[in-house]
Amino acid sequence: MKIHHPKLVKLLKTAYSAEKAASLAYIGHAKSVKNPEHKIAIQQIELDEWENRAEVLKIMEQYDIPISKWLEFKFYFIGQTIAASCFVIGKFMPYYFAGVLESGNVCEYFVMMKYFRSLGITEHDEILYEMAIKEKEHEVFYLQAVADNGSLPLFEKLFGWGKVKKKNDVDFENLKTVEQSDDYCNME
Numbered sequence: 001m002k003i004h005h006p007k008l009v010k011l012l013k014t015a016y017s018a019e020k021a022a023s024l025a026y027i028g029h030a031k032s033v034k035n036p037e038h039k040i041a042i043q044q045i046e047l048d049e050w051e052n053r054a055e056v057l058k059i060m061e062q063y064d065i066p067i068s069k070w071l072e073f074k075f076y077f078i079g080q081t082i083a084a085s086c087f088v089i090g091k092f093m094p095y096y097f098a099g100v101l102e103s104g105n106v107c108e109y110f111v112m113m114k115y116f117r118s119l120g121i122t123e124h125d126e127i128l129y130e131m132a133i134k135e136k137e138h139e140v141f142y143l144q145a146v147a148d149n150g151s152l153p154l155f156e157k158l159f160g161w162g163k164v165k166k167k168n169d170v171d172f173e174n175l176k177t178v179e180q181s182d183d184y185c186n187m188e
Helices: 007-030 037-062 069-085 092-118 124-147 152-161
Strands: none
Touching: 007 037, 007 069, 007 092, 037 124, 069 092, 092 124, 092 152
């Protein structure tokens, strides 16, 4: 079955390839850190990203959405570049920018869910919700890793993410259900 929703198709293609970039970046990040607990956590995050990619592919295949060769190439290059940079940009920036990325990825999956719902399709709600929440867990890990760093206030001001500013409105203290998740990511 084909779907006719250009924004959704584009988002799925981008998410699929961007998960590859994130996974590759986390391979480099894990290798660059010395803290053994953080190394294990980042390796788990990498595995989560590969799993998300596989889930997005299943959805794409169900609707005959082809993989974009251009996005695959572009995000492969981005992922490898970020992986290599983790060894030279210090300890703070890899954690910080991973947190920024993960914070934005939360809404990516909630927006996909909204687009599917606009087409009357709810069969992907559970997996999209799970992937969004997993991305939020990643964001929380990265924020905790930089929370006490003196550079955080400046970076938060420059890049709009940190202790106060987020790229999503998911709150683990008041987590909404799958059915209520349309309330997420309506920020602007």
